[in-house]
Amino acid sequence: MRELATEFEAERGRLLAVGHRMLGSRSEAEDAVQETWLRYAGALADPAARAEIRDLSAWLTTTCARICLDVLRSARVRREAYPGQWLPEPVVSPVDGRSSADGYAPDPAERAVRTDQVGTALLVVLERLAPEQRVALVLHDVFALPFARVAGVLGTTEAAARQLASRARRAVSAPDVPRHTADPAEQRRVLKAFVAATESGELDQLLQVLAPDVVFVGDSGGHFPAARRPVLGADAVGRLTLGLFGRTGRYADRVLARPVLVDGALGLQMETAHSDGRPIRLVTAFAVDRGRITAIYNQLNPEKLTDLPPLDADDGWPPRW
Structure with a gap:
């Protein structure tokens, strides 16, 4: 044994x-x-x-x-x-690559199987797929299992498994799917510009960082107020962002923030307080493509953030890069 x-x-x-x-x-x-x-x-x-x-x-x-x-x-x-919008539980690790406090940070085996379309964006779009399509795509395209084995998992033929993966690829690459293709250096540049624009309180400056069709998704699990549908478009997302974290926003003077890796891509871990005094912990993931943010995923459901390491008093807003 x-x-x-x-x-x-x-x-x-x-x-x-x-x-x-x-x-x-x-x-x-x-x-x-x-x-x-x-x-x-x-x-x-x-x-x-x-x-x-x-x-x-x-x-x-x-x-x-x-x-x-x-x-x-x-x-x-x-x-x-599920109450409101659903987002996956984030896997959070430090930007320096060390393991997180609970040991769940991606290990070398995990990093070895990452694709270019890494991060929360991929996990969100996988939710669009039928279970069989998701299994076929993940096993073959991400973990390189041959279709003969994929077919065995699904209880189908090899040809059918190929077809399921093909349909899944088309869904993942559909025109309305937020793209996340930026390398770490570009992610850092764009997120620094996003934070600076948010800190300035100027909507026009923030719009330069957001893609025209950017989407904002928030998952509170019913614990805190959150939009029940995605917020679409740069103007709407920009105004929402400034309303939350701008100079006069809801959380402007009560935010701790630290850059982290969220499912392998650069994001933010934050702490603040609700208007009723309850503490709020957030993990915000971003999708970045061609120098602009195409999606913002805000996870604030406490049931999905139970193992986050605490932030320090010097982890203020704006975050230190």
């Missing part, structure tokens, strides 16, 4: 990455990985059965993916009953 545990722990980072891409939920990903361990230990405690598995990583990935597929199919009902 000790040998089984050692082998499994070597694959845990990859399995967590699979689960998070599939489910958009850290807690659900961890549950899926734990269930994968139970099935692994149960099926492979027999040395003879273990010897029949030639590719342990593929076996574990396939098993985890099947568990995630079952969760995705049941999650549709829960998503429909």
Whole structure:
């Protein structure tokens, strides 16, 4: 059993990455990985059965993916009953690449499977897909599993698995999907300009940083007031941003902020207080393309931010870059 545990722990980072891409939920990903361990230990405690598995990583990935597929199919009902807009649980890590306090920061295995369209933007658009499409796209395009194995997970033919992935790619690249193609250096330049424009309080300056079709999505889980639909367009998003964080905004003088990586892309971790005195913690992710912000994802549901490290008193607004 000790040998089984050692082998499994070597694959845990990859399995967590699979689960998070599939489910958009850290807690659900961890549950899926734990269930994968139970099935692994149960099926492979027999040395003879273990010897029949030639590719342990593929076996574990396939098993985890099947568990995630079952969760995705049941999650549709829960998503429909969710209060307001839904965003995935963010994976937050320091910008210097060190592990976060809870150890869930992406490890080398996670970084190795990242695509150009990394970050919250990808996880949000994956929610558009049917469960089978999402599984096919993530397993093949992100984790490089051959379609023969993808078909085995889905219980279909290899040709059908290819078709599911193809349809998923078209949905992910649809014209109305916010693009996130900026490298880290460009992300930093754009976010610094965004913060400076917000701090200035000048809408015209902020509009220079926002794409004309930018979208703002906020997930409070019903705990705090938040728009029930996405806010669309640079003017509307700019006015909302200034109303929250501009010089005379709701939170202007009561914000702590720190640059962080959110699902691998540059974002902000913030703390402030609601008008009724309740503390608010936020993780804000951005999609950046061609020098402008195409989407802002504001996660303030406390149930999805339980393991964030605390901010320090010197993490003021505007944040230090």
